[in-house]
Amino acid sequence: MASVEWRRIPTVLYPQEVLDKAFRRASKQSDLVEDPDKYHRVRKQMARMVQAASDTMAETLLSWIDKWPSLNAQSSFDQALVDAAVGADEFRKNLGAIQWAAERVRIISGESQSKMMKYRNIEAFHAERRHAYGRMSSIIEQIGENILWLGEARNILRQLPSIDASEPCVVVAGAPNVGKSALITVLSSGEPEVAAYPFTTKRLHVGHFEHRRRKYQMVDTPGLLDRPMAERNQIEMQAIAALENVGDVILFLIDCADDSGMSLDKQLHLMDEVKELLAERPMIVAYSKSDLLDEDDSDNIRISSITGEGVEELRSQLIDIIDADAIIDPLELPDDWHRQNESIEPIGSPEEIAQRREKAQMHAPKWEREMRKRK
Numbered sequence: 001m002a003s004v005e006w007r008r009i010p011t012v013l014y015p016q017e018v019l020d021k022a023f024r025r026a027s028k029q030s031d032l033v034e035d036p037d038k039y040h041r042v043r044k045q046m047a048r049m050v051q052a053a054s055d056t057m058a059e060t061l062l063s064w065i066d067k068w069p070s071l072n073a074q075s076s077f078d079q080a081l082v083d084a085a086v087g088a089d090e091f092r093k094n095l096g097a098i099q100w101a102a103e104r105v106r107i108i109s110g111e112s113q114s115k116m117m118k119y120r121n122i123e124a125f126h127a128e129r130r131h132a133y134g135r136m137s138s139i140i141e142q143i144g145e146n147i148l149w150l151g152e153a154r155n156i157l158r159q160l161p162s163i164d165a166s167e168p169c170v171v172v173a174g175a176p177n178v179g180k181s182a183l184i185t186v187l188s189s190g191e192p193e194v195a196a197y198p199f200t201t202k203r204l205h206v207g208h209f210e211h212r213r214r215k216y217q218m219v220d221t222p223g224l225l226d227r228p229m230a231e232r233n234q235i236e237m238q239a240i241a242a243l244e245n246v247g248d249v250i251l252f253l254i255d256c257a258d259d260s261g262m263s264l265d266k267q268l269h270l271m272d273e274v275k276e277l278l279a280e281r282p283m284i285v286a287y288s289k290s291d292l293l294d295e296d297d298s299d300n301i302r303i304s305s306i307t308g309e310g311v312e313e314l315r316s317q318l319i320d321i322i323d324a325d326a327i328i329d330p331l332e333l334p335d336d337w338h339r340q341n342e343s344i345e346p347i348g349s350p351e352e353i354a355q356r357r358e359k360a361q362m363h364a365p366k367w368e369r370e371m372r373k374r375k
């Protein structure tokens with residue numbers, strides 16, 4: 001399931017602009033009519049104006065519906081985003097009203113054309129054209145609020161992060177200022193995208209890198225997985241559930257250089273909470289800002305976004321742990337399994353494959369473990 005390119009949602013005209021555009025085109029169409037006989041000329045002109053105005057309005061409205069993402073086709077992550085950002089019900093309701101108006105305008109045009117066929121004088125053609133214009137204008141007025149809503153919603157949706165649910169995703173968690181954004185930047189092949197997340201007032205970073213033609217996405221979680229869980233409200237819990245849905249692995253960063261402002265104890269406690277909350281996902285813990293730390297010979301993963309220490313090793317680990325999931329037989333998986341299109345040829349020696357398989361079982365989501373038990 002590809003992600004929504006929120007930035008591609010087209011601009012929405014104001015209601016009056018929709019009318020202006022339609023009537024302007026209609027006048028141009030009328031100018032094109034040539035007929036030496038005045039009676040026939042006027043009838044054709046008026047019919048063509050009504051037709052062109054209705055076509056332009058309906059096409060404009062329908063093009064919005066076409067280019068807006070259809071909610072039901074989205075991943076649960078994107079649905080949760082839309083719901084929190086603009087309201088999923090509102091989204092459906094307003095697009096529904098636009099659809100209704102497009103249909104109405106077409107019906108009005110049809111009715112008007114057939115009336116004109118029956119009229120026998122020039123004045124009646126003009127009057128019918130004015131009447132049809134009035135009816136169409138009132139339809140657009142009726143959905144004025146819906147059009148305005150769409151325009152505002154577009155501006156909000158444009159800032160949402162685009163995460164492709166069919167590609168791997170690393171959720172980067174940890175206390176504020178431990179270096180999450182900095183790490184995403186050094187791991188990314190380009191500049192990370194800065195996006196709005198409707199569940200928090202903070203901006204989040206979405207970066208990615210490619211490995212063997214797969215796109216590994218990374219997203220940080222400001223305001224969500226960075227403070228004690230007791231402070232969570234309903235909507236933030238919804239956000240976390242959505243994150244769990246989209247994240248294949250949680251990377252938890254700990255700053256033990258004492259540079260972040262949260263004590264090590266508190267950070268470890270936070271880590272336990274996040275682990276419990278996202279229990280279905282494997283977690284990698286890394287110690288950040290190693291350039292500020294003394295040498296140590298423990299097995300901890302240590303990284304520095306400034307010197308680059310440990311960064312490539314961490315990248316390999318992330319790929320490894322995600323790949324471990326990928327080699328599970330896709331025939332056993334439900335339809336919406338997010339790697340349905342991926343190659344399933346296991347990579348590496350038989351020992352490596354066995355090792356990864358074991359790891360995968362260990363980290364497999366709960367539903368999957370249940371499924372295996374039942375077999």
Ligand SMILES: Nc1nc2c(ncn2[C@@H]2O[C@H](COP(=O)(O)OP(=O)(O)O)[C@@H](O)[C@H]2O)c(=O)[nH]1
Nearest residue numbers: 176177178179180181182289290292304305306
């Ligand atoms: N010395 C050092 N400072 C870092 C490192 N990574 C991040 N920082 C600094 O730590 C602060 C917070 O980093 P940031 O990435 O914004 O943290 P976030 O809140 O977890 O996203 C910034 O001032 C960074 O420059 C690192 O590896 N070494």
Ligand SMILES: [Mg+2]
Nearest residue numbers: 180181220222
């Ligand atoms: Mg940050």
